[in-house]
Amino acid sequence: xxxxxxxxxxxxxxxxxxxxxxxxxxxxxxxxxxxxxxxxxxxxxxxxxxxxxxxxxxxxxxxxxxxxxxxxxxxxxxxxxxxxxxxxxxxxxxxxxxxxxxxxxxxxxxxxxxxxxxxxxxxxxxxxxxxxxxxxxxxxxxxxxxxxxxxxxxxxxxxx
Numbered sequence: 001x002x003x004x005x006x007x008x009x010x011x012x013x014x015x016x017x018x019x020x021x022x023x024x025x026x027x028x029x030x031x032x033x034x035x036x037x038x039x040x041x042x043x044x045x046x047x048x049x050x051x052x053x054x055x056x057x058x059x060x061x062x063x064x065x066x067x068x069x070x071x072x073x074x075x076x077x078x079x080x081x082x083x084x085x086x087x088x089x090x091x092x093x094x095x096x097x098x099x100x101x102x103x104x105x106x107x108x109x110x111x112x113x114x115x116x117x118x119x120x121x122x123x124x125x126x127x128x129x130x131x132x133x134x135x136x137x138x139x140x141x142x143x144x145x146x147x148x149x150x151x152x153x154x155x156x157x158x159x160x
Contacts (some may be wrong), residue, residue: 069149070095073119073142076150077129080140081116084109096152100140103155114138126153135160 070076076095083091084104092101112133119129119142127150129140136159144150 068094070144070151071146071149073127073129073144073150074116076142076144076152077119077131077140078116080104080152081109081114081131081138085112085114095150097154100152100154 070079079094080092080096080100083089083094087108087110089101089105092104114131114133117130117132117137119127121127125145126141126143129142131138131140136157138155138157140155141153142150143153
């Protein structure tokens with residue numbers, strides 16, 4: 001194998017390893033992680049005497065940001081209510097539209113005790129998810145898909 005091919009193969013291996021490590025970080029993330037992977041590799045080789053000079057420059061694409069989505073309506077509903085109880089608007093916004101986050105955070109969730117009752121509905125893209133509390137319930141309209149993720153669209157309260 002010539003030196004040029006060896007160097008090019010080494011660069012390819014380095015890029016593969018960077019992508020593999022980035023993938024492992026994304027797959028093993030804790031659900032709130034944004035991972036950026038950026039690699040730029042430059043290789044230059046020059047041969048002597050009777051051979052022409054060769055210069056090779058390889059650069060990978062710009063950094064990639066991976067957003068974490070809620071994969072099910074249940075996950076979107078439960079994480080939304082849990083984030084509200086914890087007072088964490090950023091966590092609530094992960095799987096909810098801004099209007100839903102604004103609505104639920106008009107009151108404090110500190111100390112609230114909710115029991116998740118599940119999600120139901122005939123339309124696979126839109127579910128009604130409910131959580132009960134002493135004296136009533138909150139109904140969350142959750143829409144989306146497995147590919148795009150699910151988000152809380154709106155909420156309404158029912159009092160006993």
